[in-house]
Structures are given as C-alpha cells and as structure tokens.
Amino acid sequence: MNETSEKPAVLVTGGAGYIGSHAALALLDAGWPVIVLDNLVTGFRSAVPERATFAKGDVADAALVGGLIENHGIKAIMHFAGSVVVPESVEDPLKYYDNNTAKSRALIETAVSLGVPHFIFSSTAATYGVPDTIPVREDMPTVPINPYGRSKLMTEWMLRDTAAAHPINYCALRYFNVAGADPEGRSGQSTAGATHLIKVAVEAALGKRESVAVYGTDYDTPDGTGVRDYIHVGDLAAAHVHALEKLIADPAESYTLNCGYGRGFSVLEVLDAIDRATNKPIKRVMEARRAGDPDALTADNSAILETLPWRPKLDDLDTIVAHALAWERRLD
Numbered sequence: 001m002n003e004t005s006e007k008p009a010v011l012v013t014g015g016a017g018y019i020g021s022h023a024a025l026a027l028l029d030a031g032w033p034v035i036v037l038d039n040l041v042t043g044f045r046s047a048v049p050e051r052a053t054f055a056k057g058d059v060a061d062a063a064l065v066g067g068l069i070e071n072h073g074i075k076a077i078m079h080f081a082g083s084v085v086v087p088e089s090v091e092d093p094l095k096y097y098d099n100n101t102a103k104s105r106a107l108i109e110t111a112v113s114l115g116v117p118h119f120i121f122s123s124t125a126a127t128y129g130v131p132d133t134i135p136v137r138e139d140m141p142t143v144p145i146n147p148y149g150r151s152k153l154m155t156e157w158m159l160r161d162t163a164a165a166h167p168i169n170y171c172a173l174r175y176f177n178v179a180g181a182d183p184e185g186r187s188g189q190s191t192a193g194a195t196h197l198i199k200v201a202v203e204a205a206l207g208k209r210e211s212v213a214v215y216g217t218d219y220d221t222p223d224g225t226g227v228r229d230y231i232h233v234g235d236l237a238a239a240h241v242h243a244l245e246k247l248i249a250d251p252a253e254s255y256t257l258n259c260g261y262g263r264g265f266s267v268l269e270v271l272d273a274i275d276r277a278t279n280k281p282i283k284r285v286m287e288a289r290r291a292g293d294p295d296a297l298t299a300d301n302s303a304i305l306e307t308l309p310w311r312p313k314l315d316d317l318d319t320i321v322a323h324a325l326a327w328e329r330r331l332d
C-alpha cells in the first residue's frame, strides 16, 4: 500500500524558512505530499526538503497560488510565510500589515474561492502582549503591544470570520519561543542576523559573535532575567501534522491553540545550558531591558493536550540546545 498516494497534497507557505521547513519534513515523514511556496525573502532554497515540490513566489499572487491548488489537488494550507522580527515591525509597521495581514487576506481569499477546506496558521504568543497572569490561556485577553502581534491577531480574526461564513475550518497555533533543530540534522535555523536568544547564544558559543547581551536583570523573576517557554521546533512541527488531521476529522470545528510546554527558563538558565553543552562560558554582557519585553511568558498548554493527540517529546532544554548547536556547527 502506498501511503503517500492516499493523502492529498498540503501547500506549505514559507516552507523554505526555519519552522516551515521542519513542518514540511514532518508532513513528508507522515506521508503527506508537500508543495512549498516561498519567495525566499528570508528563506533558503536549500531548506526545502528534496521530496517536496518547490514554487518560488508570493502568497498574494492569486494566479500562482490558484494554479498550485488546482494542479496539485490541495486540500489544506499551512501558512508560515510572514515577517517575523518584532523590532522591525515597530520601525516599519506597514511592511507587517502588508506581508502578515494583507497578504494573508489574499491567500485566505484564494483558498475560499477554490474551496480549500482546511487552513493552519502560524500565530504567536505575541498576540497576548503582557499578560496579567501566567501561564497564559487561549481565552485570556489578546492585547498585543507591537505591530507584529497585531498583524498576526488580525489574521486570526479574518480566519474566525471567514470560517463562520464559508466552508473552511482553521487552526491558529500560537507559538511560544521556538528553538532547536531537526534531531536528524536535516534542517535548522539559518536566519541571517537572528535576534532570538538561543540562536544568538549558540552563534556566540561557536565564536561567530563576541558575546551575548542579557537584556535586563531587574525583571520580576527568580534571577531577574526574562523567562520564556522554549519549544523544540521538532515538537512544534509535529503539532501541525496533528492539527491537520484534527481539522479533517472535524470539519465543522476550528481551533486556537497555544504551542508551548508550560514551563519557563530565564535568560541566564538558557546561557548556563549552552555553557554546559560546550564546556566553555559564553561572554555575557548585562544590558538594559529591551523595549516591550514581558517579565515572563509561558503557555498553558492544556487546550492542545486535550484537543490533539500531540505530546511533547523533545521538551528538555539541554536537548533543544544540543540540537541548536549541532545545526549551527553544520552551517560553518
């Protein structure tokens, strides 16, 4: 029996990027044919798995997207394509409202017009802003504090309203802090000029940066540095495959789910883990707080655990760091 031929192809936008390339691998491993659509603005052609079909282009190009949907019999879209740098969204908000909001609207419209029944969206914990209490639940207020978070929240709203009006269901996955790399070394984060803590710190550990800035040591946390819920990109990719299966099984239901482990690590704990892994201390430079950073942000993940058969398998900080380091070494 050929498992692959039984499953319809999935359109993965942003599949040449960090998280999308891991999701493409997870889909292929589970027997789903994958069509990657990416304009390579921040992604890499080499990150697209060999077993996937690649189309270079923009998610707002309705003729291109429509052709892919019709030619490949697409029944589900996983939408990772977007702009992801929070400080840049403050400096250039219209770029974010264009690439994340307006272009998502165009993609959703193409999906609806061609009857694509399922849509999975990369949302973010940034939709919560600075929550009053942690761990944060999906039904708590969404008050984003930057254009990036607002650009993503608006797309969640468009999906909610569209699913109420048209025969399409969706799953918005709100990622917490994504880190690590494919355990088999097939993909990882190659982003140029990355700002994410674990990526920056493994670059420093391997001598690609002088030091790591610790942004703020006076937060209301046990050691004074910011606390975040780091989720391994492999577990996150697996959650997408489960979400797809759930949308197909329950076509009348849509979901908004936190993707995190429900526990946090401080900046210093992350740097300690990397020091342990390399047996060499990274140079730390204590700096002022970065604007807009909450003290602590962790996920209440009971909804995803109740809704999907997803279970974390790589939820260990040392594992996340080891895989991030292994990928960073391969980039040399």
Ligand SMILES: NC(=O)c1ccc[n+]([C@@H]2O[C@H](COP(=O)([O-])OP(=O)(O)OC[C@H]3O[C@@H](n4cnc5c(N)ncnc54)[C@H](O)[C@@H]3O)[C@@H](O)[C@H]2O)c1
Residues within 6 Å of the ligand: 013, 014, 015, 016, 017, 018, 019, 020, 037, 038, 039, 040, 041, 042, 043, 044, 057, 058, 059, 060, 079, 080, 081, 082, 083, 084, 099, 103, 122, 123, 124, 125, 174, 175, 176, 177, 178, 191, 196
């Ligand atoms: N990295 C994180 O910690 C994190 C956290 C929460 C949410 N997210 C979301 O996850 C998604 C993927 O993020 P990532 O970290 O993999 O970023 P990334 O930059 O590595 O990937 C984004 C990909 O989308 C492509 N792209 C951008 N605009 C496009 C367009 N208009 N048409 C076609 N392709 C386009 C880029 O070339 C790139 O390959 C984003 O939507 C992001 O907002 C990421």
Ligand SMILES: O=c1ccn([C@@H]2O[C@H](COP(=O)(O)OP(=O)(O)O[C@H]3O[C@H](CO)[C@@H](O)[C@H](O)[C@H]3O)[C@@H](O)[C@H]2O)c(=O)[nH]1
Residues within 6 Å of the ligand: 084, 085, 086, 124, 125, 126, 175, 176, 177, 178, 195, 196, 197, 198, 200, 212, 213, 214, 215, 216, 225, 226, 227, 228, 267, 290, 293, 297
């Ligand atoms: O060089 C650095 C980078 C970060 N940090 C701190 O490390 C923590 C994590 O920061 P970072 O890795 O930049 O992630 P966040 O700012 O928490 O935001 C990420 O996680 C969000 C979800 O929570 C996503 O929406 C965003 O896209 C993504 O940038 C924060 O306390 C930062 O202040 C440092 O101290 N030094």
